[in-house]
Amino acid sequence: MKNYSLPEKPSGIIGVVAGVIMLLRHRRSYKLAWKALDLCDQDTFLEIGFGLGNFLKKAGGVASFVAGLDHGKDMVKIAKLMNKTKILSGKMDIRLGEASSLPWDDESFTSAAIIEAFYYLSNPKKTLLEVYRVLRESGRIVITMIWYRDGKRSYKVIEEKYNANIFSIDSLRMLLNNAGFKNVCVKVTDDVLLAFAYK
Numbered sequence: 722m723k724n725y726s727l728p729e730k731p732s733g734i735i736g737v738v739a740g741v742i743m744l745l746r747h748r749r750s751y752k753l754a755w756k757a758l759d760l761c762d763q764d765t766f767l768e769i770g771f772g773l774g775n776f777l778k779k780a781g782g783v784a785s786f787v788a789g790l791d792h793g794k795d796m797v798k799i800a801k802l803m804n805k806t807k808i809l810s811g812k813m814d815i816r817l818g819e820a821s822s823l824p825w826d827d828e829s830f831t832s833a834a835i836i837e838a839f840y841y842l843s844n845p846k847k848t849l850l851e852v853y854r855v856l857r858e859s860g861r862i863v864i865t866m867i868w869y870r871d872g873k874r875s876y877k878v879i880e881e882k883y884n885a886n887i888f889s890i891d892s893l894r895m896l897l898n899n900a901g902f903k904n905v906c907v908k909v910t911d912d913v914l915l916a917f918a919y920k
């Protein structure tokens with residue numbers, strides 16, 4: 722069985738503590754993703770790798786329907802607890818699952834985000850093809866990741882320590898283009914790598 726690093730699949734009490742620390746560490750990433758998504762009440766939104774589910778909760782306050790998928794069963798439990806009322810009202814769907822095989826029908830969403838989770842995906846190519854499939858025509862995807870590549874901490878250290886895959890701007894752009902996305906824009910803003918593209 723695969724040995725997951727803590728951010729790759731947070732579990733147990735330590736996973737929950739890590740989730741809280743991540744909420745703080747990933748603030749800039751959330752802020753940029755929120756701004757880029759620019760959700761409105763006409764949107765149906767999907768988040769992959771939601772951790773404790775705080776972004777789902779925020780999105781649920783704006784979009785008409787919100788869904789999320791994470792492979793960490795403790796993360797799913799907490800996100801469900803945090804979003805109980807929305808789930809009961811039928812406006813939120815939280816699932817345990819693998820990002821490269823999404824359980825939703827084609828063209829279910831107008832928008833999608835992968836926040837601080839893209840580096841841990843076991844199959845990023847297939848995940849992007851899946852997100853493309855479940856997005857409606859002109860739907861948008863936002864991916865954010867703290868930019869380690871030119872930073873003080875060597876990305877090789879992060880890759881080894883956390884089993885992460887630190888993408889370059891060009892490789893992320895290529896992955897999105899190859900999955901079929903259009904108007905792909907990848908840039909580093911405020912030390913966060915932000916990718917935005919349309920179906």
Ligand SMILES: C[S@@+](CC[C@H](N)C(=O)[O-])C[C@H]1O[C@@H](n2cnc3c(N)ncnc32)[C@H](O)[C@@H]1O
Binds near residue numbers: 838841
């Ligand atoms: C570093 S955490 C980020 C959580 C949250 N987005 C945040 O910024 O606080 C990465 C999340 O992605 C999930 N994840 C990683 N690989 C996944 C995969 N292949 N399928 C589904 N979820 C995955 C993990 O369980 C974890 O909750």
